[in-house]
Amino acid sequence: MYPVWKLCWSNLKNKKVQNAFMAIIIMLSALLLSTAVLVINNTNRVYEDMHTKVNGAHQILRFENGIHDPYKVNQWWAQQEGVTTSEVMRYRYLSSMVHEGEEIPNVDLFMMDTPNMPFTVDKLLFVQGEDRQDPEPGTAWIPTSLAYSNNIQVGDQIEFKTDKQTFQLLVAGVVVDISYCSPFATSGRIWMNDQDYTTHLSTLQGNDKYMTEMRFDDYSQNRAYWGNFEKFLGTPFLESVKDFESISSYYMIANQVISFIMIFIAIVMISIALYTLGFTISDAIISSYKTIGIIKSVGLSSRKIIAGYVTQYTLIAFISVVPGILISYYFSNKIVSSSMAYLNTSSSNMNIHFSGIEIWIGFAVITVIALSALLFSYKAHSVKPAQAVRYGMSEKDSSKLSRRLDTGKSKLLQFGRLPIEFLIGLRGVRKNIRGSLLIILISALSTSVLVFGFMFIFSITSIHQTIAKWGYDSSDLSIRIDNPDKITYEQLHGEVLSDNRVKNFSLYGDANAVLPISKEHAADSDGDSMGILLTVADGNYDEIGYENVKGHNPIKDNEITIGVNVARKFNINVGDPLDIYIEGEKYTLTVTGIYQAIANMSNTGRITAEAVRKVNPKFGASLNTIFINLQDGVSVNQFVNEMHKKYGNALWTASQASLVDEVFSQAVTILILPMSLMALLFIAVTFIIIYSICRINMKKQSRTYGIYKSIGMTSQQIRLSITAEILVVSCIGAVIGIPFGLLGLPPLLNFVLMDYGIVEVPLIMNGVGIIGMILLSILIACLGSWFASRVVKSASPRILTVE
């Protein structure tokens, strides 16, 4: 055993820089893998812990069309064993809230008449304010999502606009309302005092809407309950159902994306680490060929030489993996607490929990490294002492190298054709094929990851450019009449919509619908029906910029377009008929298009207002939003400001850009830190590996550099030639990496987001940014080699030639 330890110790001691770099790469791989797993596990755990703690709802039934009696339905569910139900809660919708004089756009507010506390399902947890039976008159409790994203504190006044009046409430509590405070959510429940509700909202046009929530002891059994429930109803449930998957999805989506990217990068990094390991071991064997030959000639077995390498790298892996996993705790804590901030209360347990999986990850990384060391060091087995002493490499490798160096082949590489530094660099590429291939691989990966990462972040930050592809309209602005006493639709039409700056407009609203699930699809589903939210437009879908991945927008009253997840669940394609219940009436519509939408995970549909009017000729009240496109060259902001000045509170106006920013600024906040961190890690790893390879190569070439110096080349010229070599190979790598980053990686992201309703992530190719990333990748490689070649500057020709 002594010779093995001696060999291992000598390798550790003599190649400190190489070993340190290998340790850093292994540590970063373990860090990323462990962070990804911790983030996934703990996001689920934090959510599930909180969901259990507050007795979170698995399903929320909303009664908005008067089809079913909410109290009877609630009573039926309350009688079921294994199901806990909330009280029936009445509510009204509002879509406007003002805080400190600024309107908060793009919110769907459920103005709740707070039932008696304590709640049986979806208990509210107070983050700020006094935990009371119900809000005092004149006050309200608001969810963390609304409070944090708009910087609203207890004691602040918030103002609401109805079609009759505006009224103010004082914020008396900021609460975790688990079903309605997820990231990216645009809806929230405002908990009001019964007296305020009756005064301000009951008197509004239309009827109260109702909501009841259910929690199952065993959620997997809910299908059996639903079978009985629909038997009790005698029809499918024709109102809206929000289920656990859609409630929890927004908590998970950001971390799913982050974790996917982290796992991908970690795997790439481990692959690089393994390849670098192979390169390092092969190089160590080649550079120690003579030594190994001599050691073998004095009787040390190949097995023991190999054991020396395996021990060396297993030790390095062990030393690196432990801190990698420990540091992952810090990063995952940051990521989880950022994405789950809306669930954070003083008593909630947001701390990251380690589990056995992290230990297994560490163990797996160490095992993979040890096995790779075994595989690569097997080369030592074939060292023939005589050949080793004679050639310093195997006879085969020696003749291969001679063949490669046969100079008459390339005219380009002849002296006088290119600057001397560049020529030497190019010749270096040809000579050092293995190292060049490794740098090409690393540059290709680094370019692809940087290009893809940039494209993804740029696409999210510039989402207004592709908003239609995320399932939203792409009109210039939205207008809603908030006070019909001050301005009627007719007046609006006359004064605003007929303005010659307005290019086109459409009225927009929504309706709930139910899709009955046939027997063939029942096995995959939790119930016999599926509730979907319908977008209803009185106007032209094409004009307001809705897009489809297949087919076209609905034009006639018998046409519908559906979200990709509806199409997948029901196995429907363009041209197929679709049975659907709207306001309790059954229709058979033709599917004219399929679209993707992040909202409601593409479990939605789009129909024309005429389709709804076939059942409800008076339908129109809920078409309360008008999407407007302005003529080219007209300033949207100027138009919006004009509306604000002219109509004040009577009209709610917002540019599409501001609405989009409202929704996606949270996504940017959550994604930007981990994505930037990963990009930095990748940049660091690329730099380290290229630095390391160059150092290895320079050691081999030091005699040549000494000769260069002795015949009058400056250190600068030699370093430039080394950098030119890396420049050439990293450019080749970048050329390979670009298509991979632009075309190869996006499908992987599509795969992650498919369940969330996005089958083709709309990525924006920003030429300047992409070129910037390519240049960055090449620059990192060149800097790695430039720094590695510093030794040439200080060393004299004597040192270099003797070394």
Added chain:
Amino acid sequence: MITANSKKTVMIEAVDLCKSYSTGSEQFHAAKNVNLELYKGDFTVIMGSSGSGKSTLLYLLSGLDSLSSGKVYFKGQQIDGYSEKEITDFRSNKIGYVYQSINLIPDFSLFENVAFPGYVAGRGKNEINMRTTNLLKMMDIELQADRLPSQVSGGQQQRAAIARALINSPEVIFADEPTGALSQEQGTIILDILTEINHKAQSIVMVTHDIKAACRADRLILVKDGQIDGILELSKYSPEDMKARENQIFLFMSGKG
């Protein structure tokens, strides 16, 4: 100690030259207070036992290594204070260096190895090609011009190395045991070449431990423990009378113990 011959022009002068290396806790002095003059057109040989510091002295005189203290002058100019640009210009244009281990660039052909310093010095392609071809002819290796160093014999490699040292018409050639790695026959060819170019007024400083090789010199400098132990003027003996030179060297070396 024989002093400088006043009829000759001093080309290189070393004043209190010192070079020491750290070997862990101890300092090893490879050159200690060396004072020396080398003359233009001379064939100077530096001899000494293994580890005496003769190669170190050659590196220091040629500007290939830095001094610990002291000064080196080349034609009156102090080279140890040169900037990097000046020292590289000096290496490129003023000197040629021939190593014992030959040190041709393994992935360059013999032609390229010889021509390369010409490109580094910024000469024109045609001039370099012409000079390289002539030098290869002179060294009798023109037929091997396109071969890699690994594809020719050690003697042919060393001849290419001498040609490389000559490509920029240096004022002095430094040769560190140029025959050390060669057979006697190959070694003689190399020495003949060096003698021949010296006869064309080329200054040569050569390190050797071979008395026969040293017989070719005009002056012999004996180094011991990093110091000059003695200088023997051989020019007063006829170059044809190699036996007399050999005997003088033998006596000189014996006298020095």
